[in-house]
Amino acid sequence: MTSNDDYGPGLLAPYRVLDLSDGRGLLCGKMLADLGADVVQVEPPGGSPARRVGPFYKDEPGAERSLFWWACCANKRGITLDIATDDGSTLLRRLVANADFLIESADPGRMAALGLGYDDLQAINPRLVMVSITAFGQDGPYADYQASDIVGMALGGFMHLTGDGDRPPLRVSMPQFYQHGSAAGAAAAMIAHTHRQLTGEGQHVDVSCQQAVARTLAHAPQYWDLEQTILRRMGAYRESAGGTFTRINWPCKDGYVNFQPGGGTAGAARSVRSMLAWMTEEGMGSPELDAVNWEELGYGTARAEIMEMTVAAVAPFFMTHTRNELADGALERRILLFPVATPSDILAHRQLAARDYYDHIEHEDFGETVTYPGHFVKDMQDAARVGVRRRAPHVGEHNREILGGELGLNDRDLSRLTELGAI
Amino acid sequence: MAGLPLEGLKVLDFCWVAVGPMTTKYLSEYGATVLRVESGKRPETLRRAGPFAGGESGINRSGYFANYNANKYGLSIDMGHPSAPELILRIAEWADVITENFTPGTLERWGLGYDELSRVNPRVVLFSASMLGRGGPMQTQPGFGAVLSSLAGYTNIIGWPDRGPVNPYGAYTDFVCPKFAVAAILAAVDRQRATGLGTHLDMSQLETSLHFGGSMLLDAGVNGREPELVGNRHPAASPHGAYPCASDANGETDRWITIAVFNDEQWAALRDEMVADGVTDVQSGEFRTFRVRKAHEDKLDGIIAGWTANHDRHALMHRLQSVGVPAGVVNDTRDLFDDEQLKHREHFTWLDHPEMGPYATDYTESHLSATPGRLDRPAPLLGQDTEYALREIVGLSEADYRELEEAGALE
Numbered sequence: 001m002t003s004n005d006d007y008g009p010g011l012l013a014p015y016r017v018l019d020l021s022d023g024r025g026l027l028c029g030k031m032l033a034d035l036g037a038d039v040v041q042v043e044p045p046g047g048s049p050a051r052r053v054g055p056f057y058k059d060e061p062g063a064e065r066s067l068f069w070w071a072c073c074a075n076k077r078g079i080t081l082d083i084a085t086d087d088g089s090t091l092l093r094r095l096v097a098n099a100d101f102l103i104e105s106a107d108p109g110r111m112a113a114l115g116l117g118y119d120d121l122q123a124i125n126p127r128l129v130m131v132s133i134t135a136f137g138q139d140g141p142y143a144d145y146q147a148s149d150i151v152g153m154a155l156g157g158f159m160h161l162t163g164d165g166d167r168p169p170l171r172v173s174m175p176q177f178y179q180h181g182s183a184a185g186a187a188a189a190m191i192a193h194t195h196r197q198l199t200g201e202g203q204h205v206d207v208s209c210q211q212a213v214a215r216t217l218a219h220a221p222q223y224w225d226l227e228q229t230i231l232r233r234m235g236a237y238r239e240s241a242g243g244t245f246t247r248i249n250w251p252c253k254d255g256y257v258n259f260q261p262g263g264g265t266a267g268a269a270r271s272v273r274s275m276l277a278w279m280t281e282e283g284m285g286s287p288e289l290d291a292v293n294w295e296e297l298g299y300g301t302a303r304a305e306i307m308e309m310t311v312a313a314v315a316p317f318f319m320t321h322t323r324n325e326l327a328d329g330a331l332e333r334r335i336l337l338f339p340v341a342t343p344s345d346i347l348a349h350r351q352l353a354a355r356d357y358y359d360h361i362e363h364e365d366f367g368e369t370v371t372y373p374g375h376f377v378k379d380m381q382d383a384a385r386v387g388v389r390r391r392a393p394h395v396g397e398h399n400r401e402i403l404g405g406e407l408g409l410n411d412r413d414l415s416r417l418t419e420l421g422a423i
Numbered sequence: 424m425a426g427l428p429l430e431g432l433k434v435l436d437f438c439w440v441a442v443g444p445m446t447t448k449y450l451s452e453y454g455a456t457v458l459r460v461e462s463g464k465r466p467e468t469l470r471r472a473g474p475f476a477g478g479e480s481g482i483n484r485s486g487y488f489a490n491y492n493a494n495k496y497g498l499s500i501d502m503g504h505p506s507a508p509e510l511i512l513r514i515a516e517w518a519d520v521i522t523e524n525f526t527p528g529t530l531e532r533w534g535l536g537y538d539e540l541s542r543v544n545p546r547v548v549l550f551s552a553s554m555l556g557r558g559g560p561m562q563t564q565p566g567f568g569a570v571l572s573s574l575a576g577y578t579n580i581i582g583w584p585d586r587g588p589v590n591p592y593g594a595y596t597d598f599v600c601p602k603f604a605v606a607a608i609l610a611a612v613d614r615q616r617a618t619g620l621g622t623h624l625d626m627s628q629l630e631t632s633l634h635f636g637g638s639m640l641l642d643a644g645v646n647g648r649e650p651e652l653v654g655n656r657h658p659a660a661s662p663h664g665a666y667p668c669a670s671d672a673n674g675e676t677d678r679w680i681t682i683a684v685f686n687d688e689q690w691a692a693l694r695d696e697m698v699a700d701g702v703t704d705v706q707s708g709e710f711r712t713f714r715v716r717k718a719h720e721d722k723l724d725g726i727i728a729g730w731t732a733n734h735d736r737h738a739l740m741h742r743l744q745s746v747g748v749p750a751g752v753v754n755d756t757r758d759l760f761d762d763e764q765l766k767h768r769e770h771f772t773w774l775d776h777p778e779m780g781p782y783a784t785d786y787t788e789s790h791l792s793a794t795p796g797r798l799d800r801p802a803p804l805l806g807q808d809t810e811y812a813l814r815e816i817v818g819l820s821e822a823d824y825r826e827l828e829e830a831g832a833l834e
Contacts, residue, residue: 011610014617027634031603035610054658055642067645071637118792137790140767145744148683150655150663151751155762159665159681160755161592162581168665169679169753172591173580173653179635181788183602188789190609191453195428195794197613203793211770211788212602214759218441218593219474221771222486224756225783226474231756232677235589238569241473248569248590249578256588258573267565268468331564338566338574340588343643343650346576346633354559357630371644376631377607378556380537381622386607 010036023050025105025133026072027182033075078393137208152177156213181209256340263297286313427454443524444491451494476779497803556627568594668736679753776801
């Protein structure tokens with residue numbers, strides 16, 4: 001039974017997570033760790049393959065230098081365990097007996113082949129919530145297909161809608177496919193947890209990254225279902241319905257901004273009116289656009305002739321201002337506009353600074369303090385903030401602490417297992 | 424039939440547009456009782472956004488709205504009416520969780536901020552989501568995910584090097600955040616159930632979205648790197664891209680396959696398939712190792728595109744996968760309905776809506792073995808459940824209900 005004290009350092013402080021995932025599922029455990037859970041990353045001896053994913057600290061590859069690993073494994077502790085050996089598998093089972101969650105992202109069937117499938121593990125701990133994150137789910141015709149990010153973003157329907165109309169479809173050049181499935185895995189883990197806390201019943205959560213991506217497409221699939229229209233990629237524009245579209249991306253004096261002219265509620269029409277008033281103030285107004293009944297246009301839907309007029313008037317105005325001038329003016333005038341930001345813009349952003357967003361974590365091995373994205377949510381009533389508290393573990397950093405301290409292995413056991421290659 | 428894992432969880436939902444309703448759809452799909460408050464006087468944005476059933480617009484006909492609001496109860500309350508705050512406080516006593524994604528300050532203006540809500544219900548979990556979070560110089564900046572994607576760093580890294588950046592499709596960040604939101608809300612519910620403590624959760628869509636690009640921010644911080652537009656290129660893979668395929672039986676020409684080669688075995692397998700089709704250029708020393716392929720990537724992409732253009736994309740995907748090469752067709756939105764794997768997972772579920780008829784809504788990406796989610800009620804007509812929800816679920820007396828109705832508060 002949990003009590004008030006158990007929740008002190010974070011919402012999920014009472015709970016233990018075993019994270020066996022590779023680069024495909026790491027964000028799931030990271031989210032639970034950020035919320036306060038005690039997450040133990042279990043890596044094969046020598047380190048996780050995710051440690052070979054770049055970018056690297058000072059651009060030099062190395063098991064302790066992967067920034068991908070740092071970002072996805074901060075807040076976790078780490079042990080090494082070769083779960084394909086009898087010794088490693090036995091130790092894992094002992095850890096499972098006292099764990100609340102287990103996360104894995106192996107190819108479907110791999111865990112069962114090691115005797116560590118959900119059926120095996122629930123026999124040890126019926127309360128266990130086991131989360132499996134894979135490209136397509138545990139079964140089905142594509143279950144054994146190999147998916148890198150681009151393959152997944154294509155099959156999930158994202159790419160067809162993104163990019164210039166006269167060129168091949170595009171992905172986001174920073175991988176997204178497994179991030180969507182990993183984050184969905186954390187949400188589903190908490191749904192299963194809520195049930196487990198009431199009933200004592202654990203279960204297996206089977207996540208499909210392809211489906212998670214297919215759910216990012218706004219109303220585009222519904223356009224096929226209800227109007228038999230296939231929406232298409234349009235570069236700087238967005239097709240918002242068959243034959244109606246709006247421009248989203250615009251060049252300005254020193255880069256690009258996003259601005260979404262269109263009608264409808266939620267401030268959209270007001271935003272356009274404010275932009276038109278600003279243009280008039282600076283002698284670049286457009287009486288034709290002032291005369292458009294923006295309030296009566298639907299959300300995000302402007303016919304081609306209105307868009308043409310809008311681009312003719314607004315594009316030259318943007319070219320007379322910088323991104324920052326436009327963003328400041330938009331804030332003052334309640335215009336739906338944001339700058340196209342680079343990572344260094346984001347690191348220096350004043351709203352993030354004002355909200356104390358970034359966490360600065362000591363990497364004593366490099367003598368450096370590293371800036372991390374911080375709270376993904378603020379818990380206004382919790383003394384301990386959601387966010388990063390410790391750097392990602394080194395290979396096997398907590399073997400002694402966890403295998404020794406918790407499972408009672410002595411130094412001789414630990415060195416014997418090391419020699420056997422089990423840890 | 425198995426019970427639902429969130430049965431008994433009571434949610435008062437003020438969310439609108441996409442990020443909020445998608446969050447509460449996870450809750451309603453898994454059994455929470457979600458009372459979705461709308462205003463009949465100012466119908467929410469998505470009710471006026473297409474697509475519409477049969478192409479005919481109407482307040483109860485939007486597929487955009489219907490997708491995110493299945494399984495919820497629809498209440499109509501005029502938040503500008505003098506009786507509204509008191510009524511909301513009455514529902515707040517009933518609720519375990521209250522969700523909203525207005526511009527910060529809106530609830531407070533109605534006298535319904537966390538202080539007031541927690542006074543009537545100290546254990547309540549209030550979840551607030553906004554573009555940029557509460558407090559700070561920019562808390563009132565309005566926006567949608569469609570434009571916030573640029574500030575969150577996505578737009579800057581999508582595009583061709585010889586052209587400008589383009590946006591990820593749709594209101595992209597709106598679909599990143601709900602997964603974080605559900606995890607956070609249920610973590611707070613866990614503490615609420617164990618200790619009786621409530622809280623106010625404050626989510627900035629910008630801050631949450633940055634977690635999908637943690638390593639990019641670290642790279643900028645420690646290495647000073649600013650990313651460039653690279654099309655579909657990948658620093659650790661070659662070839663890596665989307666290649667044209669033959670048009671299909673529908674006469675559709677916008678057909679593509681993605682191929683990603685990360686190691687020598689995958690390269691050898693791809694090369695052998697091409698050679699078997701008579702494409703022998705690919706055996707050139709210019710492509711033998713990863714390093715030299717990178718140096719001749721434009722040429723290699725051209726040869727591959729010439730090869731793929733004669734192939735049916737599905738046949739080629741199955742063939743390449745069978746020899747261990749990661750490959751996948753580019754699905755358009757119609758293809759998603761025909762995709763064999765998505766069909767196997769029952770990704771789309773059809774609900775029968777009183778005005779729209781059958782419409783597709785997406786089922787969760789996470790299958791729970793003991794308590795799977797269930798979508799069995801279409802999105803509500805505007806205000807369709809006001810009386811049932813207030814009287815049968817919240818427990819208002821008939822007299823109190825009639826008084827509110829006659830005063831015009833339930834419009």
